[in-house]
Amino acid sequence: MNNPFESSHVPQPEGNPFASAGALPQTEVLVFSGRGAEYFGIWIVNLVLTVLTLGIYSAWAKVRRMQYFYRHTTLAGAAFDYHGDPRAILKGRIIGFILLLAYNASFQFSLIAGLVVVTLLAIVMPALLMRSFRFRARNTSWRGLRFGFGGDSRGAYGVFLMWPALTLFSLYLLGPMWHQRLKRYQFDNARYGATAFSINAPVSAFYRVYGVAVAVFLLGGLAIGAFVWSLARGNPSAWIAGPFLFLALMLFIQPYLSARLQNLVWNSMRLGPHRFVSRVSARRLYAIMLTNLIGVVCTLGLFQPFAAIRLARYRLESVTMVCDGSLDDFVAGQSQDVAAIGEETADLFDVDIAL
Amino acid sequence: MSTSRSEPAPPVAALYFDGLSARAHAVTLTLDGATLHLNGADVSRSDALERVRLSEPMGQAARLISYADGAHAEVRDHAALARLLQDSGHRDHAFVRWAFDPRMVFAMFAGLLLAGWFAWQVGLPWAARMAAPRVPDEVVSAMSTQALGWLDNRVLTASTLSVQRRQTLRSAFDALAAGEGSAPRHSLQFRHGGRMRANAFALPDGTIIVTDELVDLAGDDDEVLAVLMHELGHVRARHGVRMLLQGSATALFMAWYLGDVSSLLATAPTALIQSGYSRSMESEADDFAARALVAQGRSPELLVSMLEKLARAHGESGDDGEGYLDWLSSHPDTGERIARLRAREFAVH
Numbered sequence: 001m002n003n004p005f006e007s008s009h010v011p012q013p014e015g016n017p018f019a020s021a022g023a024l025p026q027t028e029v030l031v032f033s034g035r036g037a038e039y040f041g042i043w044i045v046n047l048v049l050t051v052l053t054l055g056i057y058s059a060w061a062k063v064r065r066m067q068y069f070y071r072h073t074t075l076a077g078a079a080f081d082y083h084g085d086p087r088a089i090l091k092g093r094i095i096g097f098i099l100l101l102a103y104n105a106s107f108q109f110s111l112i113a114g115l116v117v118v119t120l121l122a123i124v125m126p127a128l129l130m131r132s133f134r135f136r137a138r139n140t141s142w143r144g145l146r147f148g149f150g151g152d153s154r155g156a157y158g159v160f161l162m163w164p165a166l167t168l169f170s171l172y173l174l175g176p177m178w179h180q181r182l183k184r185y186q187f188d189n190a191r192y193g194a195t196a197f198s199i200n201a202p203v204s205a206f207y208r209v210y211g212v213a214v215a216v217f218l219l220g221g222l223a224i225g226a227f228v229w230s231l232a233r234g235n236p237s238a239w240i241a242g243p244f245l246f247l248a249l250m251l252f253i254q255p256y257l258s259a260r261l262q263n264l265v266w267n268s269m270r271l272g273p274h275r276f277v278s279r280v281s282a283r284r285l286y287a288i289m290l291t292n293l294i295g296v297v298c299t300l301g302l303f304q305p306f307a308a309i310r311l312a313r314y315r316l317e318s319v320t321m322v323c324d325g326s327l328d329d330f331v332a333g334q335s336q337d338v339a340a341i342g343e344e345t346a347d348l349f350d351v352d353i354a355l
Numbered sequence: 356m357s358t359s360r361s362e363p364a365p366p367v368a369a370l371y372f373d374g375l376s377a378r379a380h381a382v383t384l385t386l387d388g389a390t391l392h393l394n395g396a397d398v399s400r401s402d403a404l405e406r407v408r409l410s411e412p413m414g415q416a417a418r419l420i421s422y423a424d425g426a427h428a429e430v431r432d433h434a435a436l437a438r439l440l441q442d443s444g445h446r447d448h449a450f451v452r453w454a455f456d457p458r459m460v461f462a463m464f465a466g467l468l469l470a471g472w473f474a475w476q477v478g479l480p481w482a483a484r485m486a487a488p489r490v491p492d493e494v495v496s497a498m499s500t501q502a503l504g505w506l507d508n509r510v511l512t513a514s515t516l517s518v519q520r521r522q523t524l525r526s527a528f529d530a531l532a533a534g535e536g537s538a539p540r541h542s543l544q545f546r547h548g549g550r551m552r553a554n555a556f557a558l559p560d561g562t563i564i565v566t567d568e569l570v571d572l573a574g575d576d577d578e579v580l581a582v583l584m585h586e587l588g589h590v591r592a593r594h595g596v597r598m599l600l601q602g603s604a605t606a607l608f609m610a611w612y613l614g615d616v617s618s619l620l621a622t623a624p625t626a627l628i629q630s631g632y633s634r635s636m637e638s639e640a641d642d643f644a645a646r647a648l649v650a651q652g653r654s655p656e657l658l659v660s661m662l663e664k665l666a667r668a669h670g671e672s673g674d675d676g677e678g679y680l681d682w683l684s685s686h687p688d689t690g691e692r693i694a695r696l697r698a699r700e701f702a703v704h
């Protein structure tokens with residue numbers, strides 16, 4: 001029996017011969033093997049059971065969905081896996097639902113009640129989000145080792161309370177800086193087995209990406225304004241075109257932001273001696289997202305599973321791992337046994353907030 | 356367990372990970388009765404089949420055989436694994452058999468559509484009927500004032516009927532309504548219909564609006580009163596509140612559904628699906644009007660003749676109704692409604 005990933009070790013042709021005396025750097029690509037038609041079955045059964053159980057099944061549905069995507073993602077011949085406990089996810093969702101309900105209802109009640117609830121949320125949310133990071137990392141594995149997240153609550157209050165407030169007070173001028181701090185909190189505290197991740201993305205890079213997006217938005221907005229205004233002089237009903245053109249502009253900017261941010265984060269990340277290369281093209285991502293949106297709208301949502309698979313394939317397969325040394329050398333961290341036994345799962349939350 | 360196998364299944368290739376390091380061991384799996392043997396160059400173990408967990412098949416994805424101690428093996432040769440498990444009595448989870456069977460997926464999809472249709476056609480009207488009496492009056496009157504303001508701004512203008520004519524109609528209507536025992540709170544308003552032409556409708560809070568055009572169309576005041584009694588029937592059964600609730604629930608669902616599809620579309624205003632009263636609501640209002648007319652010694656024929664005139668007035672101009680108001684929207688069913696009014700005897704209670 002040959003070892004499947006022995007053959008997938010492709011020596012990098014242009015590797016710097018002076019980089020390391022021993023092994024040449026090797027690259028491993030992420031491979032995604034999910035298929036839309038296959039995922040459609042999972043999606044529809046999940047949907048039906050979620051509707052029939054008035055939403056309770058959604059936690060189990062999430063585990064199935066995550067498992068489908070994780071197990072179809074292969075790196076160096078081995079698949080990722082997701083181990084989330086649906087009961088913990090259900091608990092997280094109930095808590096999220098109650099918080100949302102309290103938030104919406106309290107202001108109807110009185111201003112004081114509203115402020116009390118907002119204050120409580122500000123205190124509780126960072127801790128919940130921190131646990132959510134931990135839950136997701138701890139329940140992800142590859143080659144039998146779990147990922148982990150060791151961020152503390154001090155850091156969580158910084159990136160989920162202080163920085164949002166600063167961003168708001170600075171009229172969003174500090175927004176890119178907040179994003180950089182968030183990514184730093186997320187990845188500087190992450191580990192695979194006992195090996196730590198680290199990220200070294202300068203604030204200036206975030207400002208560059210957001211700066212281009214804002215410039216495109218302003219220029220595009222001005223152009224749309226001028227265009228609609230000149231049309232509307234002859235025909236007042238032309239104003240209706242304005243919102244649609246703005247929607248198109250947003251559709252144009254979003255793939256750019258998402259592509260550049262993914263590249264920025266992955267290209268500046270390291271896992272021990274290994275690093276990553278992400279080459280998402282904004283133009284390709286734009287084509288995928290636009291055709292996805294058209295497909296989803298034309299099929300009243302039935303194209304959704306196909307769209308999710310297409311997007312995941314492109315984003316995942318754009319990432320390459322540049323390995324310095326053998327991938328066999330990773331070892332389990334000391335918390336590995338905790339995750340396996342599930343000792344702490346009782347108080348874990350998965351609030352499922354995408355950042 | 357069946358014992359009909361002629362020769363043991365061939366070993367299955369797998370990758371084994373011990374859960375302590377990322378090192379991959381190339382191994383083979385064999386099954387001996389209820390014991391799973393794993394053998395490689397520098398690792399081997401044997402476990403009872405019932406003590407290991409086998410992940411669900413998910414297309415081409417590797418299947419994971421997980422051991423209690425945190426170790427696992429990944430198998431990508433699905434055909435070989437199936438042969439190995441053939442005799443073990445292993446059966447996949449029901450979910451897997453459903454999610455990957457096209458017939459089952461199709462049935463699920465049909466079931467979903469059916470459930471949605473049922474919820475919309477039966478569940479939603481039932482919930483609205485249950486909830487309608489519990490909606491606070493302030494909410495109802497605020498919504499009604501808003502709706503009338505909207506119509507006044509765009510469609511309706513002040514009535515050109517003489518004050519005396521209006522007064523006569525109003526007092527005749529009040530007298531007729533008062534005869535109906537527990538008549539709900541209501542008020543009568545006159546407007547010039549404009550685009551809406553001959554029309555009458557009731558707002559959820561009991562405000563009944565009748566257009567000048569309808570009054571002109573009617574042969575005499577008794578016919579107008581017949582129409583007004585029909586509107587009073589809607590008010591009494593709180594049809595307006597029920598339609599309002601159904602419309603809001605539908606709009607809320609659409610926002611949620613489109614929001615799921617794309618957060619961008621959700622930001623675009625979702626048009627409230629505004630439909631006329633349901634057929635059963637019209638029948639209920641017709642019955643109320645006919646019974647009230649009979650009780651006052653009048654004939655339900657007044658309503659029938661008005662229905663015919665309205666159908667003719669709207670039909671001749673070839674307009675198929677703008678869909679948002681009572682008499683306009685119900686006109687396709689006019690023949691049916693007339694037949695129904697004539698077929699029934701409205702006894703005096």
Ligand SMILES: [Zn+2]
Binds near residue numbers: 585640
């Ligand atoms: Zn009616």
